[in-house]
Amino acid sequence: MEMSEIGIRTGLGGALAAMRDFVALGGGAMWAIAALSVVTLALILWKIWALIWFGAFHGGGHTRAALGLWAAGEQSAAQAALAGRQSLRARLVGAAMAAALDPDLSEEDARDETVRVARALLARARAGLRGIELAATIGPLLGLFGTVTGMIAAFQALQEAGARADPATLAGGIWEALLTTAAGMAVAIPAQIALTWFESVIERLRHDMEDAATRVFVTRRGSVVAGRARAEAVPAPQPVPGAAQ
Numbered sequence: 489m490e491m492s493e494i495g496i497r498t499g500l501g502g503a504l505a506a507m508r509d510f511v512a513l514g515g516g517a518m519w520a521i522a523a524l525s526v527v528t529l530a531l532i533l534w535k536i537w538a539l540i541w542f543g544a545f546h547g548g549g550h551t552r553a554a555l556g557l558w559a560a561g562e563q564s565a566a567q568a569a570l571a572g573r574q575s576l577r578a579r580l581v582g583a584a585m586a587a588a589l590d591p592d593l594s595e596e597d598a599r600d601e602t603v604r605v606a607r608a609l610l611a612r613a614r615a616g617l618r619g620i621e622l623a624a625t626i627g628p629l630l631g632l633f634g635t636v637t638g639m640i641a642a643f644q645a646l647q648e649a650g651a652r653a654d655p656a657t658l659a660g661g662i663w664e665a666l667l668t669t670a671a672g673m674a675v676a677i678p679a680q681i682a683l684t685w686f687e688s689v690i691e692r693l694r695h696d697m698e699d700a701a702t703r704v705f706v707t708r709r710g711s712v713v714a715g716r717a718r719a720e721a722v723p724a725p726q727p728v729p730g731a732a733q
Contacts, residue, residue, distance in 0.1 A: 517634025517668045521627065525675045528623040532682045535616045539686070542613055543575025544693045551577040551700055554585075559707045563589060576609045580697045584704040595705065602701050609697070613690050617683060624679035631672020638665020 539545060550573060557566035563585065570582040583605040587598035642662055 517630055517637065518671060521630050521634070521668065521671045521675060524623055524627060524630065525671075528620065528627075528675060528679050531616050531619050531623070532679075535620070535682075535686055538616070539613070539689060541574060542693075543573075543577060544613065544689050546575075548575065548577040548696060548700070551575070551581050554578070554581060555700060555703055555707070558585060558704060576613060576693060577697055577700055580606050580609055581700045581704060584701045588704055599705060602705075606697055606701065610690070610694055613693060617686060617690075620679050620683045620686070624676045624683055627672040627676035627679065628669070629672070631669040634668025634672075635665045638662075638668065641665075 550569060554566045554569040557563075557569060567582060567585050570578045570585075573579065573582070580602070584598075584602040587593055587601045588595075590598065593601065639662065642665060
């Protein structure tokens with residue numbers, strides 16, 4: 489058991505040393521790209537966790553059930569079904585229901601309040617996307633910067649060598665400089681893929697939230713109109729013949 493642990497530690501140490509040597513080949517730009525890759529990976533993992541917490545990857549079953557109760561006229565049960573839910577759909581629908589039932593708010597004011605809450609929730613859902621977008625943008629630029637500076641250093645060494653210049657030395661300097669371009673693209677490509685995926689998930693979430701909030705107000709208006717129609721359909725009490733006037 490101890491020998492296996494020693495072997496694992498030795499293997500990890502060798503891998504870390506090889507990685508450190510590889511990064512050192514590209515100079516300062518490569519270290520910047522390495523730091524950028526760590527930050528980008530942390531942002532992507534945090535964003536996945538946040539979207540799971542916000543309920544972006546499930547179908548919103550509790551929200552649909554609450555909307556069904558709301559449509560059936562059971563407003564209290566619908567609000568109770570959403571109480572304590574962390575998903576953005578449930579929180580927006582709960583806010584829309586509360587605004588629709590507030591007697592101090594007109595329907596237009598209730599809709600405006602719902603829009604305000606929706607914007608705040610979507611802003612939370614989009615948090616972190618700018619950082620990933622920045623990584624996808626500056627990754628190749630850092631790589632290009634490292635390549636240019638490396639090429640400058642290689643040609644300076646070639647000039648100093650003069651007639652005794654070794655083409656192999658120049659080629660070695662060039663490929664070491666090009667490592668930064670490859671590293672920058674290796675960071676930017678996954679970052680761009682993750683950014684596009686996150687944006688598509690948030691766009692689908694936005695559509696679901698808009699649809700659910702609209703259903704709250706449409707159903708509420710329909711129930712109010714139906715209640716008025718039932719009240720108007722009830723015949724007025726007729727006076728009893730012979731009753732005292």
